[in-house]
Amino acid sequence: MHPATPCPVRPAHDGDPGSSRPAPSPGTPAGLAPLGPPECHGGPRGLLGPDAVRQRAVREYDALRGAWEDLVAVHPPARPLGESVARHEAGPDGCPSARAKEGHLLQPPVQAVARRAVAGDPHFGRAFLTTDPVACFARDHAAAREVALRTAMAGHAPLTLDGRRRDGGGEGYGEWADGRLEHLDPEAVVVDVLCHR
Template sequence: MGKQRMTVCLPPVAPDGLRQAIEGAMAPFRYDREDRPHPDWVGEWSHWFVSGAGCLFDVLPGHEDDSRLVRYDEWTEPPEDLPPTRCHGGPRGILDLDAPRAAEARRAAETWTAYRDFADRYPPALPFHHFAERAGTPDAGDAREAAVAAFLEQPLIRAIEADPALEERFTSDPALHFDEALETYVARQVAAVLPTPALLTLDGRWVEGGGPDYERMFNACLDGLPGDTMVVRVLYHS
């Protein structure tokens, strides 16, 4: 049991009917629904709140005063004072999905380039899984310790481990994350910007997941929605 965020897609709805519309869309997936589809039914949520903290949407420039934008947060106390350019949801057509993607593309390209420039000063490093697989049973005591030691002996890894700022930027296993073409790395980072752990689609499907396939599906879903579709971030207790 825990809390996680999801993105709910709804037909057009006025601000005063939004909560009721979300409740109706999520009702089929409630834990204690009376009309259970079968005796072993297990739902997805017990309670929820409108809340996009940590995954706010950008507002398309020129639409900051649109009354359909969702600016209240039912979870955060006190509520966050959002700038006009951010919101918890609104009609798909006035949410700027491209701005955060573009910002992430720039950041990712800069990080990839910085890593390559730094890594070029050292012999190429191998990812940790190379040493774990060579050890055979990496979760068994001495074998795992040997794999970790061999991984950390690499000059590039030693240099990154010695500087917390570098480790935060490049991760502790950089070869795993950066050993791919710039375009591939950037695309992977950009695809992860908008998705939440769960998605309730406009046609009523509850989808959870992670990884590239889920992220591609999530982005394609939002990109393909009609402009008047309401898209709202929700925090639910699972």
């Protein structure tokens, strides 16, 4: 599953002690009714609602793509990094690629995304501080939407029951990961873990 993305619990399993529920935020009044369906960060595969996770991932991707399109509509077009590098290398002084990259990052749409990421924009998360938005949104919308759908549950690096880890990305990854999750025994425990060094 995508890091730190809670998974809806199937309605028939609400309150099941086998699910790993997020702790309430400090200061939350006791007995406060939840807003929306119950969610968890793991549990037996049979009690999780993967279709809801996939639908949410597609909605979030569509909203992100819409936010990018709104942003670029009010700025001069952003050029891909490869064009900047080629233009600088072809120049009389053979500008180093570091300067070409700096110029690429100074483009108004790229700067606008970075400012929004720092400000906590709900669409452009902090990952966009290290992700090139021009390259990210150059992908075909339908293909990128399909990637969001196919990796919604599996996330970026699933660890299988036999201890193997497969990094996300690459051709066929989404289908492989989705297939692994769909064919797990309903009692097999799936847990979303965010790891960092």
